[in-house]
Amino acid sequence: MKVAILSNSSQALLTKTLKDKGHEVVLLNPSQIYLYISEYESGYDRVYIESSNPNQPERLNMSGIDAIIPRISGANFFYACAVVRHFEDCLGVYSTGSSLGMTIATNKFWTSQKLSEAKIRQPKTVFADYPQYPKFLIDLVGGLPAVGKLPRGSQGKQVFIMESEVGANTTLQTLYSLKQNVIIQQYIENGAKDIRAIVIGDKVVSAMERKGKNDFRANLSQGGSGRDVLSELTETEKANCVKCAKALGLDFAGIDFIRLAPDNCYFLEVNGGNSGEKIINITGRNHYEDLVALIESKVKKASTTTTNQVEKSIPTPSTQEDSENEIAEKEYNRLKVKSFHTPDEAGKYTFLSRMFGKKA
Structure with missing residues (x-):
């Protein structure tokens, strides 16, 4: 099996895991890829990639690529999503993360809307184009303290807490003057702890509890610590994590939720398959092995179907x-x-x- 990893970084552990399973790996930087749409109604779309030739890129041979793993984020995210969409929709290559699902996951309120549609419990949440009515909006989510978020951001960035009336008014008035959309969310007291669960296919394969350090945010990137809690999760909690991933159409996702007690959870966010490797170091579980197994099953199924149709x-x-x-x-x-x-x-x-x- 030949798998393409879409990333602008080395992805050493993922590459090693694929090779240890006997698969060929090609690393493609989305920013170096050119997408071509043909004039033919039946479709003859292509992909080109930067080459040593200064005059033209090299055509990528798609017939040998069985699947792609998007590991995309940062400034070129939306172009990288277009690359994923081209592989998926125009070339028929299986992707562990759908371009639409990953796009939804980058928008915190769009994610909340999809989770609400899937009947997933979340904190009370308000989305405002410009937060002109601070007290009214904060009262809707249960009063102070309240959490504020910008629609996009990762690793706990663009997330803040409003604890006093003066502080909340000042913050929201500033955002209003900047014409900045804002999400206001109910604050769930849990000792600055949450859980990140990794969903692959129809299963939760890894989970860690994160605890913030001198911060209400539990993100490891903000100095928090973590521990393995997979064995502590109930079957209902695992099923809800899978529902969150499926709500966005993702086969590979990181689900963040607050657990007050068994089966008493508030689900917060969905990470679209670019979850960092710190969870592997903390839990000792290499979830990339589960990801490779999923790809193998998807490619085998597709190959069998295609072969039968061709025959x-x-x-x-x-x-x-x-x-x-x-x-x-x-x-x-x-x-x-x-x-x-x-x-x-x-x-x-x-x-x-x-x-x-x-x-x-």
Whole structure:
């Protein structure tokens, strides 16, 4: 199996895990990729990537890539999402994170809307274009203290607490003057602790409790500490974590929630598959192994379906003298000289190449 990792960093552990399982890995920087949409109705879209040739990029051979793993974030996130979408929708390559799901996950209120639609319990939350009515908005979420968030941000950044009336009014009036959207959320007292659970497919494979240090935020990036709590989670809590991931259409996600007691939880955010590796160091569980197993199952299923479809599409012999192999080889030779292939022809050609390509 050949897997492409979309990232602008080395992804050493993920690469090692894939190679240890016997798979080929190619690391692609989304910023170095060029996307091409063809003029043909049946589709003949392509991907190009920067090369040593100063005059033109190199065409990426897509027939050998079975799946992609997006590990994208930062300033080029939305372009990288377009790359993921091209692989998914235009080229039919399986991705562990859907471009739409990852886009939703970067928007905290859009995420809240999807979780509400999925009947997931969350803290009371208000979203304001410009927070013109500070007291009214804060009262809606239960009064002070209250948590404020900007719609986008990670690692606890762009998250703040409002504890006094003066402080809240000043903060929200400042955001109003800046024409800044803001999320105001009910503050759930839990000793600056929350849980990050890793969902892969239909299963929670890892979980850690994070505890803030001199801060109400529990993020490790803000100086917090962590411990393994997977064995402490109830089946209902695990099922709700999976529901959160599925609500955004993600096969690989980090779910953040506050646990006051078993089955008494408030779900906060969904991380779209770019969860850091600190959880692996803390729990000792390499969830990339579970991710590789998921990809293997998805690619195997897709390969079996494609093979069955291709086998059924090979013409039957027109005479008793022609064998099925002869007909198949004729089809291979016909496709071999074509300047372009439709998606169906591309799948057929890939299948037939395994049978007759070595004869050339």
